[in-house]
Amino acid sequence: MSDISKNKASNLTREIEIVKITPEESKKIKDRIVCEVPLTIILNGIRLIKLKCSPDRLEYLALGFLLSEELIKRDTRVKYVRLNRERWEVRIEVENKIKDRLLFFERRIASGCGGGIAFYREIHLSNYTFLEEKPRYFHKDISCLMEELQKKSLTFKITGGTHCCGLGSKKGIEVFAEDIGRHNAVDKVFGECFVKKVPTEDKIILTSGRVSSEILIKVASQKVPVIVSRSAPTDLAVELAEKLGVTLVGFARGNRMNIYTHPSRIV
Amino acid sequence: MSDISKNKASNLTREIEIVKITPEESKKIKDRIVCEVPLTIILNGIRLIKLKCSPDRLEYLALGFLLSEELIKRDTRVKYVRLNRERWEVRIEVENKIKDRLLFFERRIASGCGGGIAFYREIHLSNYTFLEEKPRYFHKDISCLMEELQKKSLTFKITGGTHCCGLGSKKGIEVFAEDIGRHNAVDKVFGECFVKKVPTEDKIILTSGRVSSEILIKVASQKVPVIVSRSAPTDLAVELAEKLGVTLVGFARGNRMNIYTHPSRIV
DSSP: OTTOOOOOGGGGEEEEEEEEEOSSOEEEEEEEEEOOEEEEEEETTEEEEEEEEOSSSHHHHHHHHHHHTTSSOTTOOEEEEEEETTTTEEEEEESSOOHHHHHHHHHHHHHHOSSOSOOOOHHHHTTSOOOOOOOOBOHHHHHHHHHHHHHHOHHHHHHSOOEEEEEEETTEEEEEEEESSHHHHHHHHHHHHHHHTOOOTTOEEEESSOBOHHHHHHHHHTTOOEEEESSOBBHHHHHHHHHHTOEEEEEEETTEEEEOSOGGGBO | OTTOOOOOGGGGEEEEEEEEEOSSOEEEEEEEEEOOEEEEEEETTEEEEEEEEOSSSHHHHHHHHHHHTTSSOTTOOEEEEEEETTTTEEEEEESSOOHHHHHHHHHHHHHHOSSOSOOOOHHHHTTSOOOOOOOOBOHHHHHHHHHHHHHHOHHHHHHSOOEEEEEEETTEEEEEEEESSHHHHHHHHHHHHHHHTOOOTTOEEEESSOBOHHHHHHHHHTTOOEEEESSOBBHHHHHHHHHHTOEEEEEEETTEEEEOSOGGGBO
16 A cells, blocks of 8 residues: 555645635635545445545545444455546455445445434444543643644645644654545544554544544544544533543643543543 | 424533633533434435434424435425434425435435535536526625624534524524534525525525535525635535536625625625
């Protein structure tokens, strides 16, 4: 998988002419807006889904999506990942048979769409182990990581149209992604961790986006014990974080933050 | 459909205990967070989908979703809409046969999930007529409507966890909804317009959320000629707005705004 493409920021935005209205005047100017493409993911020849996303790190997005949907596992052997930028398709071939998993996926799709696919099923929760991992982070570390996250969000600075996600540790942000969708940004990070074999068990996920149950499930499935967001969580996300042993931090802005669950990991 | 429930703000938030960290101290406080529920939509006995949403105006959400997905039309006769709050299910029975439409819906679901369901298909665009309607709005009217939108967003003020959407005219905001999902907020507004037979052809849709292709398609399908957002659009949304005759305004904050397409409607 060494041919996986790097982030090309130039592809993520496009210049157009707009009319800008201010209290002083109304004038035509050039402005940059964020790009959106429809990406089809094809696994072992089967067309799974079309995601609307930002056109970079698409192989990581596809792999992260498959991980989130449990169509592959962290020890799955991937034969190839091929991106076709003309058709906006990623073809992935894995060694394992995926028939049984696909059936499960289809059932989920049929009842899980709308703002992301993963969803909350009591039965399914039994597949997740309670996270016992006890990394400890100073709240100042978290503030620094959030500051680094914002600095890295170059496409957001230009267009205001993306969410970002980072995998952080005491060393700083190790993996980073931006996308028009907050779910996609998280999947891109986990896809890159999968390819580069970056451990996630003692890390923090940092995100600009709101934390709904779907985001929380993604993070718990990759055994990340801490998620920190600039924005608000939902009550279902808080409930799941409590049950799965995830420390959930919201409204992390400057030196302020709210800890919703398992505060013992934040010193 | 006279039994459709009203907005109950008390159901939209929940009080929990959190740890609040500020530069001065770290202390336990009571805080309100936004609620999230999984809503199953059942049409003529067929389980269509499970949406993650805020638990109010759920009948409107279900009807708006069916409109957006073209499973019902504005002249469809609805026999009943029944909400079960124990199971979080909305059962809708319509007079028309929906078999053909369902097949189409299933094909779309199979290739359209991820951050919303509607998606961009060249072929399908031919179903939309170019919007010729020429309502004219002063940009000051738009600024006032956006101010009114923010004032109405009570759940956002309490929790910071929702998006809002309003249908506006020169009289002010006529229909309003909040939801944890920006797609859902738009569907709730169109569902209410459907039930109350509110015309949309000469109105404005106002939203707090980013405008992706999926949001633009929803607005165009209900023949609303103007969409105004506090946030950024994507290039695909701009492209579609250009093709479908929709005036797309972004970054509408105070007296400032960017007009991306068909500026002649804004004076």
